[in-house]
Amino acid sequence: MSVPPGETSASGPLAHPPAPGVAGALERHSGLERWPELHPTTQAAFNQVLWRGGLPRIEIARKLGVTRARLTAVTRSLEEAGLIVEGQREQRSTTGRPAEMLYAATTAYQFLGLHLHGNEVIAALINLDGSVAWKSNASLTTECPEELLECAGGMLREASIGFRVAAVAICGPLARVGLDPGSARIRAIDDALRERFESQWSIPLWVDDDVVALTAFEQWPRLAEGQDSMVLISVGEEIGFGIVTDRRIMRGARRAAGRFDHIPVIADGPECPLGHRGCLWSVSSTIALTRAVPGGGSTAEIADRADAGDELCAFILERAAAGLGTAAGHLVNLLDPDKLVLTGESHTVLRGRMDTFRAALRATHLGADDIEVDMPDFDFVEWASAAAALALYRCLSPIPF
Numbered sequence: 001m002s003v004p005p006g007e008t009s010a011s012g013p014l015a016h017p018p019a020p021g022v023a024g025a026l027e028r029h030s031g032l033e034r035w036p037e038l039h040p041t042t043q044a045a046f047n048q049v050l051w052r053g054g055l056p057r058i059e060i061a062r063k064l065g066v067t068r069a070r071l072t073a074v075t076r077s078l079e080e081a082g083l084i085v086e087g088q089r090e091q092r093s094t095t096g097r098p099a100e101m102l103y104a105a106t107t108a109y110q111f112l113g114l115h116l117h118g119n120e121v122i123a124a125l126i127n128l129d130g131s132v133a134w135k136s137n138a139s140l141t142t143e144c145p146e147e148l149l150e151c152a153g154g155m156l157r158e159a160s161i162g163f164r165v166a167a168v169a170i171c172g173p174l175a176r177v178g179l180d181p182g183s184a185r186i187r188a189i190d191d192a193l194r195e196r197f198e199s200q201w202s203i204p205l206w207v208d209d210d211v212v213a214l215t216a217f218e219q220w221p222r223l224a225e226g227q228d229s230m231v232l233i234s235v236g237e238e239i240g241f242g243i244v245t246d247r248r249i250m251r252g253a254r255r256a257a258g259r260f261d262h263i264p265v266i267a268d269g270p271e272c273p274l275g276h277r278g279c280l281w282s283v284s285s286t287i288a289l290t291r292a293v294p295g296g297g298s299t300a301e302i303a304d305r306a307d308a309g310d311e312l313c314a315f316i317l318e319r320a321a322a323g324l325g326t327a328a329g330h331l332v333n334l335l336d337p338d339k340l341v342l343t344g345e346s347h348t349v350l351r352g353r354m355d356t357f358r359a360a361l362r363a364t365h366l367g368a369d370d371i372e373v374d375m376p377d378f379d380f381v382e383w384a385s386a387a388a389a390l391a392l393y394r395c396l397s398p399i400p401f
């Protein structure tokens with residue numbers, strides 16, 4: 001499954017078109033190497049160049065509010081670290097003069113993400129722009145957390161042959177102690193195991209909830225636009241919520257914020273395993289959907305049957321869309337986010353039913369303004385890319401979480 005070194009495949013929301021003359025401009029280092037400790041202004045300058053896919057020097061100075069002299073020192077240290085390269089002068093319509101462009105060396109470092117679902121591990125190695133450089137997968141045979149860490153080490157060894165890996169993150173259903181057997185396994189990675197891994201490999205390892213990783217994946221590039229807040233809803237066997245307020249990913253005192261999947265949404269709905277009637281899980285989770293249709297098959301099959309005119313399938317999906325809209329409306333009332341991001345299997349559940357979702361959202365939302373709703377494309381590698389993006393965010397972000 002791996003992509004040869006130097007090539008990239010799918011790109012995430014972080015990706016920009018390749019900058020002219022940057023690919024291969026620097027000698028590739030490979031192995032394992034921590035992200036360099038940069039002065040906060042230097043890191044901020046790099047992030048601006050990275051987010052924008054290249055910037056003229058003058059605009060970097062303006063964005064950071066620093067003098068030209070200070071900027072020269074900042075860009076020199078970034079150039080010495082191999083993190084930026086000068087491009088050709090570009091005519092920028094705003095200034096009327098050719099501008100000296102700086103580009104991020106997006107392949108200078110990579111970040112490895114592993115996503116755990118049941119016994120399956122999917123791994124993705126991403127470049128600084130979020131493009132996938134390498135991917136792999138494995139099946140675990142025991143419940144031991146040590147096996148998962150050994151698997152991570154093996155993938156790290158393999159990935160580090162062609163790349164310079166700066167950090168690793170393992171993500172899965174950490175905060176949700178429900179249905180996924182991966183939950184217990186990932187929760188069993190304690191600080192002692194994590195520290196042992198870090199001292200063996202000399203780069204940081206983070207273990208976190210996969211919805212938090214997905215939130216980091218969506219929020220990181222949006223920091224460029226000054227996005228302060230967001231609510232992410234991930235539809236699957238469980239329904240996860242990622243919350244960003246004041247530019248921080250909200251974790252909660254016990255790292256369990258965002259458990260919103262059992263809020264009542266339908267007055268006379270079915271019963272969930274926790275005994276609620278008409279909670280969001282009971283009408284909109286993929287398990288609830290497949291249970292509601294005898295011989296229904298997967299969510300995708302139920303959606304296909306609804307499209308082909310099956311009335312029960314259509315009713316079940318309409319109810320799921322309305323449930324998601326109601327829950328989203330409550331969250332908008334509570335948090336007033338810049339936008340909502342619908343992900344996981346939202347695509348399948350809401351295909352052709354966005355009007356139902358929006359009507360339920362409007363009926364619950366107590367404000368008059370329409371709220372922006374994003375529904376990015378999503379597949380299973382994306383969970384692993386999100387884990388890798390969490391590692392990147394942890395290394396590069398000025399705002400810890």
Ligand SMILES: [Zn+2]
Pocket residue numbers: 261262263272273274275276279280281282
């Ligand atoms: Zn419930």
